[in-house]
Amino acid sequence: MGRLSGECRVKSRFGPAALVTGASDGIGRAFAEALAAQGFDLVLVARRETVLQALARDLADRHGVTVDVIAGDLSAPGTVADILERTARTPVGLLVASAGFGSIGPFLSQDAASEASMVDVNCRSVVELTHGLVTRMARTGEGGVVLLSSISAFSGAPYSSTYTATKGFVQCFAEGIAIELRPLGISVLAVAPGPVSSGFAARAGMLAGRAETPETVARVALAALQRGGTVRPGILAKLLGWMLVVLPRWGRVRIMAQIKKGEIAKAKA
Numbered sequence: 414m415g416r417l418s419g420e421c422r423v424k425s426r427f428g429p430a431a432l433v434t435g436a437s438d439g440i441g442r443a444f445a446e447a448l449a450a451q452g453f454d455l456v457l458v459a460r461r462e463t464v465l466q467a468l469a470r471d472l473a474d475r476h477g478v479t480v481d482v483i484a485g486d487l488s489a490p491g492t493v494a495d496i497l498e499r500t501a502r503t504p505v506g507l508l509v510a511s512a513g514f515g516s517i518g519p520f521l522s523q524d525a526a527s528e529a530s531m532v533d534v535n536c537r538s539v540v541e542l543t544h545g546l547v548t549r550m551a552r553t554g555e556g557g558v559v560l561l562s563s564i565s566a567f568s569g570a571p572y573s574s575t576y577t578a579t580k581g582f583v584q585c586f587a588e589g590i591a592i593e594l595r596p597l598g599i600s601v602l603a604v605a606p607g608p609v610s611s612g613f614a615a616r617a618g619m620l621a622g623r624a625e626t627p628e629t630v631a632r633v634a635l636a637a638l639q640r641g642g643t644v645r646p647g648i649l650a651k652l653l654g655w656m657l658v659v660l661p662r663w664g665r666v667r668i669m670a671q672i673k674k675g676e677i678a679k680a681k682a
């Protein structure tokens with residue numbers, strides 16, 4: 414009963430529609446599932462159109478919601494402008510910006526174009542999309558923004574330097590706009606998970622170890638959306654957060670270097 418009434422409040426405050434990036438997989442897909450189950454109409458964004466279309470049909474059939482698909486590459490200039498144009502008449506009260514990717518290994522062994530593209534997807538598109546959709550939400554005096562930070566957003570991490578910097582950017586961005594937008598009726602939540610069992614690790618060339626499920630991340634985040642701030646879903650994220658917070662910044666970077674070196678060694682073994 415308590416959970417159901419909480420879900421009704423989420424829909425009535427942040428509905429009727431939510432836009433989810435990265436909806437074709439992992440955490441974004443879990444958000445799409447959870448929001449459809451709560452009766453949200455959806456706009457799903459990612460590159461793989463056939464995957465999105467199949468998900469859209471499935472969610473519409475099972476939950477009786479309206480689901481639109483916008484296939485696009487968020488690293489490309491103009492994609493966010495296209496999304497904003499195509500959703501101009503859709504009452505989007507909630508943005509979940511989950512699209513993102515990472516890399517691991519020495520910085521100089523990474524492809525420079527791919528690292529720059531990571532900044533475009535993980536940071537630039539998040540700023541553009543948030544600005545565009547929040548401008549509309551501010552007119553109605555209600556709305557929500559969920560941004561995917563990471564447990565690794567709180568210090569530099571050698572051997573994953575660009576990725577952790579993008580997540581540090583998202584975390585700082587979320588903390589800043591949360592204060593600015595609260596008086597406008599808009600709640601901003603930074604979600605900082607530890608490892609999550611999605612395709613993310615494999616795509617980044619990392620080894621997947623013990624991890625939370627994408628469904629846990631989505632459930633915990635949606636429960637925290639009303640209050641906003643930062644949420645660390647799952648015990649692993651909380652433990653890692655507490656362990657690192659007691660260290661000075663230079664100490665955290667050195668611990669992260671050891672963790673990342675260990676991940677690289679395990680992936681090679």
Ligand SMILES: NC(=O)c1ccc[n+]([C@@H]2O[C@H](COP(=O)([O-])OP(=O)(O)OC[C@H]3O[C@@H](n4cnc5c(N)ncnc54)[C@H](OP(=O)(O)O)[C@@H]3O)[C@@H](O)[C@H]2O)c1
Nearest residue numbers: 435437438439440459460461487512513608609611612613
């Ligand atoms: N998994 C973890 O361990 C973990 C931990 C902390 C934080 N996070 C953060 O959580 C978010 C989601 O991660 P995840 O675990 O769900 O990863 P995932 O399973 O790899 O899914 C990533 C999603 O982003 C989309 N995407 C990637 N590049 C894109 C691009 N250029 N344009 C449009 N969409 C793009 C992918 O769809 P297409 O391939 O169809 O485009 C996919 O839907 C990321 O921001 C990540 O940094 C993940």
